[in-house]
Amino acid sequence: MGDDSAKEEERLESEIEAARQGLKLDVEAEERKAKADLDEILSRDRMEFCERCGRKIGSRIDWAGRCLWEGCEKLLCRECWNVKKLRFCKQHSRSVYGVPEEGAKKREFFGDEDIKLDLQAMLQDDDESRKSKLLYYASEYYRWLQKRFEKAGPIDWTPQGYLRKPMMKPEKRGDEYVIYVSVKRWFWKKVKLSVVVCSFDPVGEQDYNSLTALLHRLSRKHKGYNIMVLVTDKAKLDTVNFVNQFNDSSFTLFMVEPRKGNLYFNINDNLARGYSPWFSQKKEPYPFKAKVKRLADLVSGRLVIDEKAVFKEFGFNERDVHGILQKCDFLHPIKGTGTFFWKED
16 A cells, blocks of 8 residues: 555656756747747847948938948948948948949949849838839939039020039929029029929829819929929829920920830920930930031131031920020131031140
8 A cells, every 4th residue: 555655645746847947948948939039129120220330220211221341231222322331231341442433332222233222122012102102212313413414514505595604502392302403693603494393193083184283383483494304113104105295395395214214205395305415324325516517517727517417406496496505615617607617626
């Protein structure tokens, strides 16, 4: 009887120990899972901070690029990338200086396959996400356009003629981005051209009469001759047809898909065709003087420009082109003809 009691007690202790070990394993498994979950949460939280300035980023559209160090995937915010021209995370920035660093500053959002933006969260089709994405594209295209104007010079002609020593002034007005091109008068500047960049969502049914009325209202807000640029991500066929056939003497219309490098405009509109190289990511623009010189023919050792060629190239009014060219200080009219010769530089 005593032996039976001892065996029963031993069996109970064995079961209790087994249960204790099982509970211990369960607790350890739960602890490992909790730790893994915590690590994942912390990892996600770290992704909300810029790897250069450490600032917390509240929206995915505020990311501008990744560290350019080979193999590094750390994100940089728009403030560091676009404003401060920083291209490396804090860790790798200590290893980069001088020429490589200056070269990296020239890396831009458009046309550079090495810069991978984290836009996955913006690919949803809900209204708020699409609006944010399109505003982002418009702002980035505007920055690209500013740099083009700084490099090639601002557009230096309007339908009224050549602009000598034009100056540009970028300005943001609500969701619109504007570049004003002006010339200096005695004691003030006069705006001669306004380039208006704004986002455009062609998704859904479009009332193109209302769109035309909206474009006219926008053009009346800004001084000088207006160039309207609609920035979108996916141009529908009917919208492309609308832009391709658009013809209005009061302003010029372009539509761009910056992520694809596409530019849409009415190729039969000479003004739009003349302005198009400034807005295309696939072409190089030329200032007015250089473009006129490219139209010249060599006659008896002198460069001669036919005003009809200038009319076709720039889209000036045919009756105005002679007077416009007469005001150019680098040209001299040949009396009794519709031609000018190039003054020696």
